[in-house]
Amino acid sequence: QSIFKIAVLPGDGIGPEVVTPCLEVLNAAGAKTGGFALECQDLPAGAHEYLRSGNALPGTTLDGCRAADAILLGAMGWPEVRYPDGTEIAPQLDLRTELGLFAGIRPARLIPGISPVLADPRAEALDFVIIRESIEGLFALRDEGKVVDDREARDTMVITREVCEPLFDFSFDYTRKRKARGGKGILTCVDKANVFASMAFFRKLFDERHALNSDIEVNHAYVDATALNLVRRPWDFDVMVTENMFGDILSDLAAALVGGMGFAPSADIGKDHAVFQPCHGSAPDIAGKGMANPTATFLSGAMMLEWLGDKHNNQAAIKAGQLVRNAVDAAFKNGIRPYEVGGKDGTAAITAAVLAALETA
């Protein structure tokens, strides 16, 4: 059987509270399928690590991430802990840059049993994916955006061929794989090509790559219209690919449609490495209270197993990922309701329900 080395970065606040049960669930799924095992190493990173050591992402942690087969992250950042320029400690951004994780996968799928937020009955089966470019765009040059004598500050949106070509190829490939599993097979390029030269370039590169992936149907949409249409007819979307900042905004909107951030998993994927983490933050307001919803982390873990399985041609890991997702669905079908959606089930209850569903799978 294969051993997958997992770098685990629990991080701040509720981070450790959702990562620990996630590993329990992943191991339980692995025990059911056999065929692989996870070898986990906890590594420090985040706002509290910054307070302790002066470095939010120590070199040893980064080395550990590079050496691992995959990285599982909890949540990072803490409101009062800031860099001298006032921005927040967010080593997840540095990880994306350092490891070249250009493709941020943000699936939005309504778990059966969770009430749709939209009134339209079509919202009961939401299932779409936003691919957020994750290392450039407006997030490209954090250090250049300097305040000039207290009268002006700038940031630069950068779009490069070097990053966008692999991003779009990845997106076409992702859409194709999804189609093979029943997806619509439509990839929408979301930009603001009507106003910005950088975005017109983004669209041009997308069209170039489409020419090489012409089996996939494509759409073009502006980011403002997409924000509107994600509310008016989200059921029409399949896969979207967009700039970093736009993806940040739209993926939070998408999370709202499926119940909130506690239901929003993510993967940041590059050529060699990948980080899996829930989209939510460290949630200082509920940290330490056992109230965190670990669902997004479980689903991120499922994505991790499937990604590992795909990459290493390990069918058991793929199967285990599916088992986890099915167990989550089953737990919700059995009535589990996190605080986030007005329920009374805390982290422990949700974890127990998912483990029980795995057991009987």
Add this chain to the structure above:
Amino acid sequence: QSIFKIAVLPGDGIGPEVVTPCLEVLNAAGAKTGGFALECQDLPAGAHEYLRSGNALPGTTLDGCRAADAILLGAMGWPEVRYPDGTEIAPQLDLRTELGLFAGIRPARLIPGISPVLADPRAEALDFVIIRESIEGLFALRDEGKVVDDREARDTMVITREVCEPLFDFSFDYTRKRKARGGKGILTCVDKANVFASMAFFRKLFDERHALNSDIEVNHAYVDATALNLVRRPWDFDVMVTENMFGDILSDLAAALVGGMGFAPSADIGKDHAVFQPCHGSAPDIAGKGMANPTATFLSGAMMLEWLGDKHNNQAAIKAGQLVRNAVDAAFKNGIRPYEVGGKDGTAAITAAVLAALETA
């Protein structure tokens, strides 16, 4: 009685189709109140004007706008008509820059009778406003964002003290006036201060101006979290102020919550001038078919009358603006339903219903 000179820029597509009935409605309201009259001058601008004369915003049009008391705009742009760099003809952006219209007011109010898009019953009384900074931010330097030898393209997000101080002062004032009419009196600064130096500067300037407007309660929110919360609990918002690009995205999201772009009015306001226009575009798919929803234009016209009344201390104009808004509400209460929300009422039917409601007001 006062004569207000209105520069009318019907523009492209459905622009003229919504502007003409709007003027009819505004004049009817004025006839009811007396005390003012509108003197309108049609001026050419837009994509078709660009095709005709090579200039989307001719100097004579700009002069006419400067000489007017207010500017009423329909819609501009046409998909196939583009500048050589691939971006769209959007003279409304040039107008904002030329006339220094820094404050883009984008109210989102659910008209009684329109079905809420959200399942939660609290969505029945949505009423909040987004103030979009409208001359800088990511839209600041359109010409600098050049493609460098087909490998890279950039745009710059610029935040200046010069623009933000009046923007925030305007926003505090707006929130205060709204409070006097029953608003919550809460102003939320929406940014991404956790990541970007420009956005941390935006927040810092906001806090500085808050110190001088401490009667108004404030909140801070990140743009991604705001996209989520506009779906999860939009009823908690009162007034928001945000960067240009963020405001573009969030105001479309907000429009979706109240029925679509045909229900979303706007005003772009500066020190001396103001443009009033519906948020929707020229809608090539329905242009010429009599299907356009003129509601957003009527509501923009109402904002124009109120703004003129406020500025020139003309109570009749303020009253006329309110009459228009009430007539719109009455028409919808009487069952008017635009195509946009699945109804069968075209521009003429909606206009007739609003005029009839005005008549009996």
